[in-house]
Amino acid sequence: MYALGTHLLVELKECNAKILSNLKEVQDVLITAAKIANATIVETAFHEFSPFGISGMVVIAESHLSIHTWPEHEYAAVDIFTCGDVLRPEKAVKYLIEKFQCKSPSVVEVKRGILSPLNRKLPHKVSEEEFKSQEPAAGQQDETPRQPAFSN
Known part of the structure; x- marks a missing residue:
């Protein structure tokens, strides 16, 4: 199966609360994690909550990294969403840990955006005959939903 992207849901429990409550440190760590993954940084945004907690986003050309911290629980939730197969998000995860x-x-x-072989050809239009030729043979199941784009 082909996927458009990989989404890592990272649960970080029993972290250093002092680090999780330091805006500059959280920002530096997330930006460096993006660089370690070989991502191209487009934009960053971080916000510090009162009395504690930080949310941040690093928008990358290949998608994003985001973080939400709860220092009072020694916890951080991180999402790393990447498109393509050039990036190394697992390196970013190791760095964050x-x-x-x-x-x-x-x-x-x-895996996000799992597409069937037919959908990988889109966005060009396909004829009804071409679409039918891509359907599984009788008795085979293809669990990927399809939305054909028929030519007129």
């Missing part, structure tokens, strides 16, 4: 001094990390990988 190290820098936030995380004792209990977990990562869930979700």
Whole structure:
């Protein structure tokens, strides 16, 4: 199966609360993580909440990295969404774990935009015959929903 992107859902538990509550440090860590993953940084935005907590986003040409911290719970939620196969998001995750001094990390990988072979050809239009030729043979199942673009 072909996917347009990879989405890493990173749970960082038992982190250093002092680091998670430092806006400059959180910002530097997330930006450096993007660079370590070989991402092209387009824009950044971070906000510090009162009495504590930080949310931030690093927009990259290949998608984004985001973070939300709860220092009072020694917890950070990080999303790393990447498109293409050039980036190394797992390197960014290792860096985040190290820098936030995380004792209990977990990562869930979700493939986003899973497309069938037919959909990989889009956005060009296909004829009804071409579409039907891409359908699974009788008895085979293709669980990927299709939305054909028929030529007129």
